[in-house]
Amino acid sequence: MRIFYRALRKMASALTEVSSNKVFGGLQKVFSHESKELGCKMRFAIFLPAQSEEKKLPIIYWLSGLECTELNCVQKSGIQRYAAEHDVIIVCPDTSPRGLNLPGEKDSWDFGEGAGFYVNATEKPWSDNYRMYSYVTSELINVINSNFPVIEGKQSIMGHSMGGHGALICALKNPGLYKSVSAFAPICNPSKAPWGIKALTGYLGPHETGSWAQWDATELAKSYNGAPIELFIDQGSDDKFLDQLLPNNLVAACKEAHVPAILKMREGYDHSYFYIATFIGEHVSYHAKHLNE
């Protein structure tokens, strides 16, 4: 299998290894590659459990929140311990295109670089590059499948805050693509909250265009009619951004549309990686169960 893996890597699109560290018996690596979808060089992190040297494994994609890179989950969540226990590969992409120097791209912490919102932008100057949705749901999956020992199709997705919403829309817009989806403190209804309104206006144009509903998890849940999927929403009760996140809007929409949803409220927890670190083991177990069914 080792030989097979190396042969695969030679055939595949060019990846450059940025770093490699042994952790919990596996390897935490970072690679860069030229993204066609985003028109720039991108980085992603991948954790390969020791078992990946012997056989193909299922995979969980992690989408990070505002201001994050491919490293936040890798350095702060402790996810490798659980991924090693369950023999699952973890892939963490970056949160936006990088290094484009588009006008205004670095003016805000909650829009532009580090804040791609996992949509495909239609407004100039973003529409040529800010295509994180297609990058995550298509190009990156192909890159991973061609370069690493994954069981194709055995994939799940989760994320945090902006990335929690990203995970939800990736799953809701692609019935069957992911075996399971979960989200920590997701922005559940961006059309109704300041961060979301700013991002959707900037990337998609004003609400009146009618395009927002295709990029809002609460709206997508209302009209969902694909293969059954459960939405696992995790939320800290002391999260100071609850007015940005609006989990109850999503839960109400799911109830109305008969989409199964779990909302776990965590008493006293906030929006930080300390909260994520506490419960990420439970999420990895949840996904592993679905991936191994």
Next chain:
Amino acid sequence: MRIFYRALRKMASALTEVSSNKVFGGLQKVFSHESKELGCKMRFAIFLPAQSEEKKLPIIYWLSGLECTELNCVQKSGIQRYAAEHDVIIVCPDTSPRGLNLPGEKDSWDFGEGAGFYVNATEKPWSDNYRMYSYVTSELINVINSNFPVIEGKQSIMGHSMGGHGALICALKNPGLYKSVSAFAPICNPSKAPWGIKALTGYLGPHETGSWAQWDATELAKSYNGAPIELFIDQGSDDKFLDQLLPNNLVAACKEAHVPAILKMREGYDHSYFYIATFIGEHVSYHAKHLNE
């Protein structure tokens, strides 16, 4: 016990809470206080397991390495999970005095700010403030004992790299003060390695003064004759700084002096927090066993 704890806090020296996050059922807090020993405002991090609301607990001090602050262990090691399992408090001080603006203090990454080396300096301009040894072994212990629900005297110490050496010298210079000591990739023999020679020369003057032996774990082990203590040394085999760390020098000195030492070599691991995260649970268990004897 809650009332007792609050009353204690009112009586004690003034601490300012910088942050508080719930993690693994407990609270990860950061405080600042005016240090008399260092002549500046210092920060430390403290993890209080849920059980600390009900009863006094033992404590482990963690000393970080070059360039670190009180946060590296807190954010990257995952230690809270193990501390919560074993009902032990974790305290992480900063790695040097801060904000003094002494001449040359910020010129190097491996000397001055972020690189206090846990010694008491005798050379100007460092000797008035660079007293991390007395801060860690005396002032900080008093601050913690007066402000938090700890079992006085039930304390252990560990650290990484520069802080691993710090833990070793704090234990070797104070027989009986710590119930156990362990170190990840410690600088074991600073008198013989570039980082150590630079630091000892700067803080203590040239080797010829004869003072270095009192601040070098390998030299201290040779002359140790205090209460029996075991040195638990942890080392990654792929650590690129092995020529700075010299673990074999310390192990040889311990053997000669009949000081018990364990050296665990970890195949393929490097100097990073990924390595620490993998094995810190084993260290917390080791200390908990000694603390609960």
